[in-house]
Amino acid sequence: MTGLTAATMVPHTVSYGLVRDAAIVVADGHIAWVGPASDMPADYAGLDQQAHDGRLITPALIDCHTHLVHGGNRAREFEMRLNGASYEDIARAGGGIISTVAATRAAGQPDLLASALHRVDALIAQGVSVIEVKSGYGLDRDTELKMLRVARSLGQHRPIRVMTSFLGAHAVPDGMDADTYIDTICLPTLAAAHAEGLVDTVDGFCEGIAFDTAQIARLFDKARALGLPVKLHAEQLSHIGGTALAAAYGALSADHVEYATDTDAAALAAAGTVAVLLPGAFYSIHETQVPRVQAFRNYNVAMAVGTDWNPGSSPLGSILLAMNMACTLFRMTPEEALAGTTRNAARALGLTDCGVIAPGMRADLAIWNVSDPAELSYGIGINPLHIRIFEGRS
Numbered sequence: 375m376t377g378l379t380a381a382t383m384v385p386h387t388v389s390y391g392l393v394r395d396a397a398i399v400v401a402d403g404h405i406a407w408v409g410p411a412s413d414m415p416a417d418y419a420g421l422d423q424q425a426h427d428g429r430l431i432t433p434a435l436i437d438c439h440t441h442l443v444h445g446g447n448r449a450r451e452f453e454m455r456l457n458g459a460s461y462e463d464i465a466r467a468g469g470g471i472i473s474t475v476a477a478t479r480a481a482g483q484p485d486l487l488a489s490a491l492h493r494v495d496a497l498i499a500q501g502v503s504v505i506e507v508k509s510g511y512g513l514d515r516d517t518e519l520k521m522l523r524v525a526r527s528l529g530q531h532r533p534i535r536v537m538t539s540f541l542g543a544h545a546v547p548d549g550m551d552a553d554t555y556i557d558t559i560c561l562p563t564l565a566a567a568h569a570e571g572l573v574d575t576v577d578g579f580c581e582g583i584a585f586d587t588a589q590i591a592r593l594f595d596k597a598r599a600l601g602l603p604v605k606l607h608a609e610q611l612s613h614i615g616g617t618a619l620a621a622a623y624g625a626l627s628a629d630h631v632e633y634a635t636d637t638d639a640a641a642l643a644a645a646g647t648v649a650v651l652l653p654g655a656f657y658s659i660h661e662t663q664v665p666r667v668q669a670f671r672n673y674n675v676a677m678a679v680g681t682d683w684n685p686g687s688s689p690l691g692s693i694l695l696a697m698n699m700a701c702t703l704f705r706m707t708p709e710e711a712l713a714g715t716t717r718n719a720a721r722a723l724g725l726t727d728c729g730v731i732a733p734g735m736r737a738d739l740a741i742w743n744v745s746d747p748a749e750l751s752y753g754i755g756i757n758p759l760h761i762r763i764f765e766g767r768s
């Protein structure tokens with residue numbers, strides 16, 4: 375491919391790792407060479423060439439935090455919130471996550487798959503090549519496994535790579551206390567899901583309305599025993615120590631982190647844990663505590679951006695809009711937002727073969743009808759995708 379402006383997102387180079395008048399050589403689904411066309415080795419000159427008249431090419435986008443397998447929707451709750459109820463009021467009144475649990479338990483696997491594929495298609499149409507998908511709307515063994523099987527199968531139905539997270543510790547089911555749930559349902563279900571090869575990472579919701587740090591620590595100990603990496607919903611609605619816990623366990627990521635402190639940022643940096651920022655949830659629940667982006671910068675914490683696509687706090691089906699919101703609501707720069715959906719999103723998933731355009735990386739690429747990479751975050755509700763390339767094929 376020639377005639378491209380390549381935002382390679384290779385760090386510690388120029389802004390966006392930008393290469394103008396770039397050529398990219400793809401072979402066997404991987405990037406063989408990238409650089410200024412004038413430097414392309416003569417051996418590649420005989421290959422088929424596609425000219426792209428100055429279009430921008432980036433790594434394909436990565437949505438590193440979604441709950442896109444779920445039954446039903448919560449439009450009613452949206453209406454309640456607009457009539458004055460808070461997210462926590464709704465959760466305590468038996469609504470919220472628990473109502474999606476009922477809908478997800480009731481849904482057959484084909485229906486869950488069909489609705490998830492619609493959501494996957496929307497992300498693919500925006501240049502996404504990797505999605506993370508969580509369980510957590512089952513809260514019983516059969517439904518958690520059903521969700522993870524659906525998540526795993528998405529990649530057989532669409533050209534997309536799926537990373538699964540076991541989020542059994544998402545909410546406490548009705549009629550049970552949190553400790554009993556963790557010990558008698560959540561941990562055994564994790565073991566069963568892992569035995570079926572359904573779990574890439576283990577996640578939890580560490581929050582006053584969900585699980586405390588001691589309960590999450592038991593979950594993380596089990597994950598460690600199974601050899602699985604961890605990540606955590608931490609400090610979304612209050613500060614109860616989830617970020618420090620995630621860092622102590624060397625988590626891949628701590629997600630939301632609106633209420634994380636400077637001390638937490640230092641702990642994330644020391645652990646190499648990515649801060650995943652989710653402006654869709656911040657926006658939807660009218661949160662006012664902005665995550666400390668400047669502290670993450672000061673301590674060199676890698677920042678990723680995701681949709682958090684879920685039926686309650688973030689019915690956001692657009693990774694490009696998440697990038698725009700990260701800039702406008704959190705004051706991230708467009709370059710940070712793009713790093714957050716490419717290089718740093720890969721890192722939040724423990725992936726080392728994607729997220730930058732460099733030799734040896736998977737040829738998962740997005741070509742856009744724009745010339746300046748800032749345009750990807752600048753547009754609101756605009757999709758400038760020209761073509762997506764997945765494993766070298768468009």
Ligand code: DI6
Binds near residue numbers: 470
């Ligand atoms: N934090 C969130 O924002 C979502 N889950 C979580 O742990 C909310 C999920 C929902 O409301 O259905």
Ligand code: FE
Binds near residue numbers: 439607684
């Ligand atoms: Fe989430």
